[in-house]
Amino acid sequence: MRVAVVGAGFSGLVSSIYLSRVANVTLFEEHGEVGVPEHCTGVVSGAVWEALSSFVSSEVNEGALEEFFLGLPEGVGVTLKGPKGFAAKLDRRRLEEELLETALAEGVKFVKKLVIRVTPKGYVDNEKYDRAVIAEGWRAELSERLGVAAKPRRVYGLNLEVVGRAAYPGRAEVWFDKSLAPGFFSWVVMLDGKAVVGTAATKGYDVRALARKALEVAERRGLVEGEVKKEYGGVIQTGPPSLTPCASKVCATGDAAGLNKPVTGGGLYPSLYVASRYPSNVDNLVKAYRVIVPRLLAETPVARALHGAPQRAYVKLFTALDGEVLRVTEYDNHLKTLAELVQSKKAFKLLKALLKAFYPL
Numbered sequence: 001m002r003v004a005v006v007g008a009g010f011s012g013l014v015s016s017i018y019l020s021r022v023a024n025v026t027l028f029e030e031h032g033e034v035g036v037p038e039h040c041t042g043v044v045s046g047a048v049w050e051a052l053s054s055f056v057s058s059e060v061n062e063g064a065l066e067e068f069f070l071g072l073p074e075g076v077g078v079t080l081k082g083p084k085g086f087a088a089k090l091d092r093r094r095l096e097e098e099l100l101e102t103a104l105a106e107g108v109k110f111v112k113k114l115v116i117r118v119t120p121k122g123y124v125d126n127e128k129y130d131r132a133v134i135a136e137g138w139r140a141e142l143s144e145r146l147g148v149a150a151k152p153r154r155v156y157g158l159n160l161e162v163v164g165r166a167a168y169p170g171r172a173e174v175w176f177d178k179s180l181a182p183g184f185f186s187w188v189v190m191l192d193g194k195a196v197v198g199t200a201a202t203k204g205y206d207v208r209a210l211a212r213k214a215l216e217v218a219e220r221r222g223l224v225e226g227e228v229k230k231e232y233g234g235v236i237q238t239g240p241p242s243l244t245p246c247a248s249k250v251c252a253t254g255d256a257a258g259l260n261k262p263v264t265g266g267g268l269y270p271s272l273y274v275a276s277r278y279p280s281n282v283d284n285l286v287k288a289y290r291v292i293v294p295r296l297l298a299e300t301p302v303a304r305a306l307h308g309a310p311q312r313a314y315v316k317l318f319t320a321l322d323g324e325v326l327r328v329t330e331y332d333n334h335l336k337t338l339a340e341l342v343q344s345k346k347a348f349k350l351l352k353a354l355l356k357a358f359y360p361l
């Protein structure tokens, strides 16, 4: 069985590694190297890190994250506390470089080439393969022509990496504020000696200026101190996923198929989920999507409500929950996280706050 994988971003790399167990894989990448240009913050669940750690070294893991504050930028809000190893911040460039090394060691053939045509029958630029996986990222040009692409809502995100001092290593703050992140949220990820401050916004906003503004808030609150050493970002997709990710012998994956958690835009977990569940018989590739696509679809309206809520709803919600600390164990499935919160001892307060904030808007 010969399989072509188009695109050596995260999803193409993990797909190649898993598929190499059942097929001869050729991985096409338009750039000569992987991991560039960098765009992603690299926050994943402990479970995703555990799965990846069988392919890459521990150096890829920049630090554990066990506490997530959700609220207003001035520090009014609720803290979600996870167990040990709840989440991790990864060095994304290094992750992709090491994944490529693993893929090559597994016998994957890496070809530097811009693929310009894929057909449903498995032709990749006139060469016939038994199957093709398109992992071309959010531009999804090949996938669109094949009718397998997603049509997700998109926001534009930017990260500022600050080297110096972070007040609470292991804690991330997520801020809902229309003046910093219109249509999404801002974030501060704190590690030992370093932090990443980022924000995202719908089209038309100056996301660089917004990210600088978020950094000023983080500095004013004493969360972050140091020098901006790196700036990177790109398109964040917030669902829905493609309902037809496969056409005959070709499937799209990763951002091309809209495999992103709609609430956060996180793409690493859903891509890994699909890749690691490719059945031993490649003919059944399509089955791998049957669990994750409906889940991402169900999460999409929750994301729309959260990202689109007016500022007064955020203020009401987080003021009502200010100072609360809630325990959670689920990071990858946000509907489950919500269910965990609703079952918590403070469920009544949470529901009351949600109702007050969102009804009537």
Ligand SMILES: Cc1cc2nc3c(=O)[nH]c(=O)nc-3n(C[C@H](O)[C@H](O)[C@H](O)COP(=O)(O)OP(=O)(O)OC[C@H]3O[C@@H](n4cnc5c(N)ncnc54)[C@H](O)[C@@H]3O)c2cc1C
Residues within 6 Å of the ligand: 006, 007, 008, 009, 010, 011, 012, 028, 029, 030, 031, 039, 040, 041, 042, 043, 044, 113, 114, 115, 116, 135, 136, 137, 138, 142, 157, 158, 159, 198, 232, 233, 234, 235, 236, 253, 254, 255, 256, 260, 265, 266, 267, 268, 269, 271
């Ligand atoms: C600011 C920001 C922060 C984010 N933070 C997180 C996070 O914390 N956690 C998380 O899980 N996700 C996060 N994401 C989302 C995550 O980065 C993406 O979902 C993920 O990187 C998508 O991977 P991919 O392989 O599908 O696409 P890409 O990484 O875009 O890779 C596509 C590859 O295909 C190649 N390619 C494209 N077309 C062709 C062609 N025709 N021929 C050959 N090669 C081609 C490209 O060169 C590229 O290398 C973030 C995204 C952004 C923008």
